[in-house]
Amino acid sequence: MTNQVKIFDTTLRDGEQALPASLSGKEKLRIALALERLGVDIIEAGFPVSSPGDFESVRSIAREVKNATVCGLARAVPADIEACAKALNVADHFRIHTFIATSEIHVGAKLRKSQDEVVDMAVAAVELARNATDDVEFSCEDAGRTHIDYLCRMVEAAIDAGASTVNIPDTVGYTTPTEFGGIISQLFNRVPNIDKAIISVHCHNDLGLAVANSLAAIEAGARQVECTVNGIGERAGNCSLEEIAMILKTRQDMLGLTTGIDTTEISRTSKLVSQLCNMPVQANKAIVGANAFSHSSGIHQDGVLKAQNTYEIMTPESVGINKNNLNLTSRSGRHVIKHRLSELGYKTSDYDLEAVYTAFLKLADAKGTVYDYDLEALLFFDQQKHEAAYYKLLYLQANSGREIIPSATVKLAVGEQEITRAATGNGPVDAAYEAIKDILGHPEIDIVDFTLDSKGEGADALAQVSVIAEYKGRRFHGIGLATDIVEAGVNALIYVLNNTHIADQIDHHKSQQEQVAGV
Ligand SMILES: CC(=O)SCCNC(=O)CCNC(=O)[C@H](O)C(C)(C)COP(=O)(O)OP(=O)(O)OC[C@H]1O[C@@H](n2cnc3c(N)ncnc32)[C@H](O)[C@@H]1OP(=O)(O)O
Numbered sequence: 438m439t440n441q442v443k444i445f446d447t448t449l450r451d452g453e454q455a456l457p458a459s460l461s462g463k464e465k466l467r468i469a470l471a472l473e474r475l476g477v478d479i480i481e482a483g484f485p486v487s488s489p490g491d492f493e494s495v496r497s498i499a500r501e502v503k504n505a506t507v508c509g510l511a512r513a514v515p516a517d518i519e520a521c522a523k524a525l526n527v528a529d530h531f532r533i534h535t536f537i538a539t540s541e542i543h544v545g546a547k548l549r550k551s552q553d554e555v556v557d558m559a560v561a562a563v564e565l566a567r568n569a570t571d572d573v574e575f576s577c578e579d580a581g582r583t584h585i586d587y588l589c590r591m592v593e594a595a596i597d598a599g600a601s602t603v604n605i606p607d608t609v610g611y612t613t614p615t616e617f618g619g620i621i622s623q624l625f626n627r628v629p630n631i632d633k634a635i636i637s638v639h640c641h642n643d644l645g646l647a648v649a650n651s652l653a654a655i656e657a658g659a660r661q662v663e664c665t666v667n668g669i670g671e672r673a674g675n676c677s678l679e680e681i682a683m684i685l686k687t688r689q690d691m692l693g694l695t696t697g698i699d700t701t702e703i704s705r706t707s708k709l710v711s712q713l714c715n716m717p718v719q720a721n722k723a724i725v726g727a728n729a730f731s732h733s734s735g736i737h738q739d740g741v742l743k744a745q746n747t748y749e750i751m752t753p754e755s756v757g758i759n760k761n762n763l764n765l766t767s768r769s770g771r772h773v774i775k776h777r778l779s780e781l782g783y784k785t786s787d788y789d790l791e792a793v794y795t796a797f798l799k800l801a802d803a804k805g806t807v808y809d810y811d812l813e814a815l816l817f818f819d820q821q822k823h824e825a826a827y828y829k830l831l832y833l834q835a836n837s838g839r840e841i842i843p844s845a846t847v848k849l850a851v852g853e854q855e856i857t858r859a860a861t862g863n864g865p866v867d868a869a870y871e872a873i874k875d876i877l878g879h880p881e882i883d884i885v886d887f888t889l890d891s892k893g894e895g896a897d898a899l900a901q902v903s904v905i906a907e908y909k910g911r912r913f914h915g916i917g918l919a920t921d922i923v924e925a926g927v928n929a930l931i932y933v934l935n936n937t938h939i940a941d942q943i944d945h946h947k948s949q950q951e952q953v954a955g956v
């Protein structure tokens with residue numbers, strides 16, 4: 438038996454069935470070309486009989502893709518198979534994939550046929566498809582819930598009729614890995630002509646077992662796996678391509694199997710599919726989630742800094758990500774702070790690690806993730822022993838209501854000065870921001886995001902405002918907490934202003950040092 442597992446991608450067929458809006462022909466072609474670059478063996482491009490649009494996109498993919506076999510899906514009826522052949526015959530090499538359900542519930546309730554009639558339909562469909570191509574795949578839909586005797590009979594008949602690939606789908610994601618692996622083993626033991634076809638699997642994720650079931654089937658002898666990028670597909674989705682490909686690569690030591698996938702293409706293909714399909718990838722998704730190569734706790738970060746494989750079983754580069762991500766949070770330790778500061782160009786002699794770490798923990802507890810800029814600001818405070826904020830709120834009065842124009846009066850300490858201004862706005866926060874902009878006299882701060890949240894429960898909850906502002910081409914984040922929403926908003930803006938002030942001082946300090954160094 439070969440040790441090469443064929444990757445059959447059905448992102449454009451089963452994946453597309455689950456999308457909130459269908460993909461255009463151009464978008465499908467872009468994805469098909471990305472799949473070809475990724476190195477998949479077979480691209481299931483669509484279901485040609487289902488609509489003129491799908492027919493055309495299968496045809497254009499068949500025309501453009503050269504290094505993968507292009508495939509179309511067809512029910513076990515002549516019209517579907519003929520449409521498939523017509524859409525695909527522009528390709529150098531194409532596959533017709535025909536299917537019919539075999540489980541008792543599908544045969545009886547859905548198809549309303551006898552088991553014998555369904556075998557006859559399958560055989561006729563495979564034979565008709567063989568008139569158009571040698572490469573015919575047959576699927577026993579809902580094989581996972583099909584009686585094993587009938588499944589063996591159907592597989593044998595399909596191979597005899599000329600199917601070169603027989604696919605065993607767990608259509609509703611019902612089986613468990615031991616059970617599904619057992620079904621594949623039984624087919625190998627009981628179907629006499631089984632070695633004349635490649636056994637394929639197509640697992641759905643209703644119980645979160647699509648990848649585990651596919652792996653169990655591969656271990657039992659299946660040599661084609663049907664999967665989709667990011668695991669998208671009907672209901673809870675399909676076996677995820679990136680997961681099964683990385684399992685086979687990462688555990689080649691144990692499994693001894695290979696695929697044709699260029700795994701360094703995984704990340705960008707995943708992003709393309711997510712973006713075009715408007716299907717965001719959850720952060721903790723294996724391989725392609727935003728957190729898949731992020732380390733957030735001190736013990737892990739220290740380990741990874743000492744030897745990356747302490748907590749990484751594959752490298753980010755192997756899936757096309759530049760580098761891992763070490764998030765600075767209140768769970769981080771001193772090693773990662775030292776490391777990040779050294780990446781930012783600071784020597785250990787530039788700062789007092791204990792003082793910076795204490796201030797870091799306080800900030801991380803208050804705001805969650807600490808970004809590079811926050812860290813530099815902490816360092817600057819440490820270097821300068823700079824206690825007092827440059828901007829301070831001294832007085833705030835805001836008026837708003839149903840029949841009045843919202844207005845606010847703000848008094849700020851700006852360094853040594855105290856300045857008061859009043860303004861109107863769309864609401865009381867906007868009025869207070871206008872008054873502050875007037876005090877500053879530099880309207881180059883742009884608020885790009887303003888988020889209001891509540892901290893605590895019920896009427897005692899504190900308002901927390903988070904503001905992102907753009908200043909001199911950089912983004913600054915500020916948070917403000919108060920019992921009053923307007924005051925929380927003003928505090929968040931003042932937080933940003935103090936950071937921009939520190940940034941100006943850091944820039945000034947750096948340029949002075951460069952002048953001294955003669956750069
Ligand atoms: C498990 C899977 O993911 S299978 C793929 C699912 N994908 C899709 O269904 C998307 C594409 N489908 C379509 O565009 C449409 O459903 C079409 C064009 C295929 C058929 O549309 P319609 O003719 O209007 O039929 P409709 O979809 O309502 O019902 C399906 C019919 O096909 C029959 N059928 C279902 N599967 C098969 C099969 N594999 N072989 C033969 N007949 C089948 C059903 O019994 C039903 O027949 P009936 O009309 O005699 O009761």
Ligand SMILES: CC(C)C(=O)C(=O)O
Pocket residue numbers: 451536576577578579604606607608609639641
């Ligand atoms: C057509 C078959 C392969 C299918 O999509 C399924 O059974 O889920």
